[in-house]
Amino acid sequence: MDIVILAVVIALVAIGAISGLVVGSRKKKQLPSPPPPSAPTITAPPAEPHVGDEAETPRDEPRRTIEEVGLPEAEQAVETPVAVEGPVIAEPAAPEIEIPEPTAGRLVRLRARLARSQNSLGKGLLTLLSREHLDEDTWEEIEDTLLTADVGVASTQELVERLRERVKVLGTRTPEQLRTLLREELLTLVGADLDREVKTESGLETPGVVMVVGVNGTGKTTTTGKLARVLVADGRSVVLGAADTFRAAAADQLQTWGERVGARTVRGPEGGDPASIAFDAVKEGIAESADVVLIDTAGRLHTKTGLMDELGKVKRVVEKHGPLDEVLLVLDATTGQNGLVQARVFAEVVDITGIVLTKLDGTAKGGIVVSVQRELGVPVKLVGLGEGPDDLAPFEPEAFIDALIGD
Known part of the structure; x- marks a missing residue:
């Protein structure tokens, strides 16, 4: 009888040992192996899914225990915190003050630009006045030239009459004489003696x-x-x-x-x-x-x-x-x-x-x-x-x- 009881006890001990080995092996398979000391673990943030991508099942990542987290030393913990200054944004630079070009003689300096667009009027008139015979058709062409240049009806008639009189008195006409004549008459028409000053002084204490x-x-x-x-x-x-x-x-x-x-x-x-x-x-x-x-x-x-x-x-x-x-x-x-x-x-x-x-x-x-x-x-x-x-x-x-x- 004692021999039977002893055999049963030995059988139970053997079964328990075998069960422990099985459970132990299963637990070892579920735990990931720790990384070697020479290769530190680098945890990268998971990539964001793009439109149309399937959501990926999150993977288990190693976690550190509280013993593995380094805590600050006592002296460092009581130090006065240092404020972090934000980036200094520079104020926009003031616009650079320009020095304008002097006004004296400005129109003379711009004469070439003016002449390019206005020369057709002067050249047209001089060409017509240089004809050997100034008949009625020619004077009508002179009128048309002036009207086309926006001189106006009244001013055109006045200028043509004055030109007729002076050409008749002048007789033979050289190009230089015609140019001088036309210049004088146009200056009279424009008004060379008018006051063209821009009044910017009040004569008082005010601007x-x-x-x-x-x-x-x-x-x-x-x-x-x-x-x-x-x-x-x-x-x-x-x-x-x-x-x-x-x-x-x-x-x-x-x-x-x-x-x-x-x-x-x-x-x-x-x-x-x-x-x-x-x-x-x-x-x-x-x-x-x-x-x-x-x-x-x-x-x-x-x-x-x-x-x-x-x-x-x-x-x-x-x-x-x-x-x-x-x-x-x-x-x-x-x-x-x-x-x-x-x-x-x-x-x-x-x-x-x-x-x-x-x-x-x-x-x-x-x-x-x-x-x-x-x-x-x-x-x-x-x-x-x-x-x-x-x-x-x-x-x-x-x-x-x-x-x-x-x-």
């Missing part, structure tokens, strides 16, 4: 105030900025008033022009009251002891009544500070006789004191100078001859006529 008017699209705001350069080149300090509040880009455009020459621009919200901005601009000019305040106005021509009310209000408000010294009308020379319609409307609304002819190069016709002066009774004071910042020049009749008829 001179110049209001710039004209239809949008004629280069009015650009002309105001270029005029600021002309004044700065002549040693004047300028404040700009962006009173064209109905065109979103007008104030930004004017401010850019001002920043180039160091002129301050007074502006308001889009759609704001133009008269209020004009008032603030003159007030700022007085505070800064500026020499000149230039006010750019809106160029809408929806109704004459609305235009009159708006410009009239600007004029009245500005004159609370002092007199309005100059009102310049900007006209696009390429519009020819159509531009005279716009000129008449503005002349009825405000007292125009001077004209600025833009885009006088290219396809422009030089005769517009004559016709617009005769129409409005005020002189052309400035001409724009290109897209460059210094292409606005004081109008000089002699230089203009010389470019018109060529050498």
